[in-house]
Amino acid sequence: MAKTYQWTNYEQNLLLSAYFCGYVGPNLIAGVVAERFGGRFLIFTVFFLSSIITVLSPFTASRNINHLFCARFLLGICGGFFFSTCHNLISRWAPPEEKGIFVSSLLGSKLGTAVTWPLMGVIIENFGWQSAFYLTSVFSLACAAIWLKIVADSPDKHPSIASDEKEFIERSLSSLLTKNKKLLPMKKIFSSVPFYALLFLHFSDVWGIFFLLTSAPMFMNQALNYDIKNAGIASALPYIARLIFGFLFGALGDYFMKNGVRPTKLRKLFCVFSHIIPGLLLFGFCFVGQNPYVCIMLMTLSLGFNGASTMTSAQNPQDLAPNFAATIFGFVNFFATMSGFISPLVVSYFTQEKNTINEWRMVFILDGVLYITSAIIFILFGSAEVQRWNKQGNYHKELMSA
Known part of the structure; x- marks a missing residue:
């Protein structure tokens, strides 16, 4: 696509940034909207x-790069509602001892990335780059139809849930969710030390993920001179690893929860896997970065261990305030996803001369420092205890019937 329209590296990075520019803003309101109106229809709309x-993207690209930038921006706005809304549904459906697996299911988006890169490479090679947009659009519409058919906002709204399952879920959440919806305790949230520890932990997590998502294929192709078709397959490996590791860590965390390990101790222990080990692995690029296969191994292990974030930064909003889990996640994700449009520009700055492995090393070092520093801050100041402001505030309208 870039070759067809002869875009410069700067223009390519600008288009990558467009999605994240649109993605950032909706996080501030997505959780509030989901908690007020429910998540089922909101996800369908997305x-x-x-x-x-x-499906309109090939047409916008043929018109002007600015048109495609706008399309990518609008796509980002849609994406900005997704994860916060999912947290709203998790808070209403997942018992405390099973939230690890529920949160791990959000890594399904990484499965999409892992499958899309190699599959689209083959499709583009045989049918042209436009076909990649058309195929993913059809698949997304099919997912929307299935979602609308099988998902409900809460157990009491599901038409076919077993009565004993419904009673078990509602009983397990009765001490965490209030029956009356409450006003958002903004002052309490933004004066909470555990909230800021979570914010920094999530920021470093998302920075690393966005770097690998937007820049890994470019790194392997341009800096390592690795064949683009093979690079597509190799670039999928870190996301497959993150998916597998994420579910394993989620299941392991749920096991520890069921056996009486305190949530705060568990979150801080898993920070070693989700942030410290990935940071150390990224430092490894300074020493063994000339070999493309070793680089791919390091990237795969780094993102694989980062799958443990299903038990740290991804789940901590559910710990602090189950009543406002979607909103809390939206707030921290708002700041974290700013890295989505900053990261490509940082990469462009460090690699603007010769795009060599030596220039890329600075980016990997920056990622590693962010990972490790944020983990240390969370271990010192973070918490997984339900905060008092979870049940403070004025009451209005039924929570479970919204």
């Missing part, structure tokens, strides 16, 4: 609109 925008 699926549907994303499909329409994607």
Whole structure:
């Protein structure tokens, strides 16, 4: 696509940034909207609109790069509602001892990345780059239809849930969720030390993920001179690893929870796997970065161990305030996803001369420092205890019926 329209490296990075520019803002309101109106139809709307925008992307690219930038920006707005809304559904459906697996299911988005890169490489090679947009749009529409059919906002709204399962879920959440919806305790949230520890932990996590998502294929192709078709397959390996490790860490964390390990101790222990080990692995690029296969191994292990974030930064909003889990996640994700449009520009700055492995090393060092520093801050100041402001505030309207 870039070759067709002869875009410069700067223009390519600008287009990569467009999605994240749109993605950032909705995080501030996505959780509030989901907690007020429910997540089922909101997620369906995201699926549907994303499909329409994607199918129109080849047309916008043929018109002008600015048109494609706008399309990518709108796609980012849709994406900005997704994860916060999912946290709202998790807070209403997942018993405390099973939230690790529920949160791990959000890594399904990484499965999409892992499958899309190699598959789209083959499709583009045989049918042209436009076909990649059309195929993903059709698949997204199919997912939207399935979602609308099988998902409900809460157990009491599901038409086919077993009565004993419904009673078990509601009983396990009765001490965490209030029956009346409450006003958001903004002052309490933004004066909470555990909230800021979570914010920094999540920021470093998302920075690393966005770097690998937007820049890994470019790194392997341009800096390592690795064949683009093989690079697509190799670039999928870190996301497959993150998916597998994420579910393993989620299941392990749930096991520890069921056996009486305190949530705060568990979150801080898993920071070693989700942040410290990935940071150390990224430092390894300074010493063995000339070999493309070793680089791929380091990237795969780094993102694989980062799958433990399903038990740290990804789950901590559910710990601090189950009543406002979607909103808390939206707030921290708002700041974290700013890295989505900063990261490509940082990469462009460090690699603007010769795009060599030596220039890329600085980016990996920066990632490693962020990972490790944020983990240390969370270990010192973070918490997984339900905060008092989870049940403070004024009451209005039924929570479970919204």
